[in-house]
């Protein structure tokens with residue numbers, strides 16, 4: 409069967425999306441598992457020499473990778489779920505269809521501001537409390553969306569909403585903070601207070617914790633039909649977030665241990 413235009417578009421978009429995603433994730437993991445550990449050993453002179461050379465280059469691929477992953481992901485949602493008709497179960501009412509579309513779009517564009525508010529609030533001052541509240545909000549969102557969306561759409565959109573929080577973390581919190589830090593080191597701007605670097609590294613760490621579940625939700629539509637066809641698909645999804653966070657914690661532990669330095 410000759411592939412239709414939509415199949416070419418789908419394949420081309422996925423290729424672009426995954427390449428942009430790999431560019432973004434490669435820098436995210438480099439920052440958190442390699443540079444953050446090495447930079448602790450920098451003296452003032454090394455910092456002034458290396459950071460203005462290294463960070464702008466890595467941040468360039470980091471932020472544009474993030475934006476193009478997001479934009480291609482939005483188009484893919486349109487092609488696969490809206491045009492492809494995979495958003496809601498076949499027997500869905502027009503109201504159900506409207507809520508599924510409206511709620512998912514609202515969470516993709518505005519979910520970040522709820523997350524940002526939480527982590528700027530006193531609840532976010534304690535990481536364990538912030539993480540538990542975030543997990544509770546995720547489970548509530550997954551449960552709510554599972555009442556109106558088809559299983560495959562639910563999983564992908566949960567990934568897309570977390571991926572959108574990650575993208576806005578990059579452009580609205582991490583990149584602006586690093587710009588101030590680099591200008592301070594190059595003496596082309598004021599030296600920022602320690603809270604600026606603290607915000608950038610906290611949000612970058614959050615993005616690592618979000619990235620592992622996002623990657624699961626991205627590939628799950630092809631593989632894990634068991635989970636998303638199940639009545640408890642929202643609980644499986646919440647379980648995938650907990651498993652992803654455990655994997656991220658293990659990777660941070662390894663990055664900060666002597667293991668990477670053990671010479672072969």
Ligand code: HEM
Nearest residue numbers: 422426429478481482484485564568571572622626627629
């Ligand atoms: C952390 C960022 C992200 C990464 C690394 C990523 C990666 C991926 C990967 C590997 C796939 C599977 C491709 C395939 O098997 O065909 C995928 C599919 C997809 N992604 Fe993403 N993605 C990310 C964020 C996003 C965001 C933010 C959106 C939407 C705003 C999105 C929308 C999609 C869609 C619609 C698909 C196709 C799913 C399907 O076939 O049902 N992705 N993504």
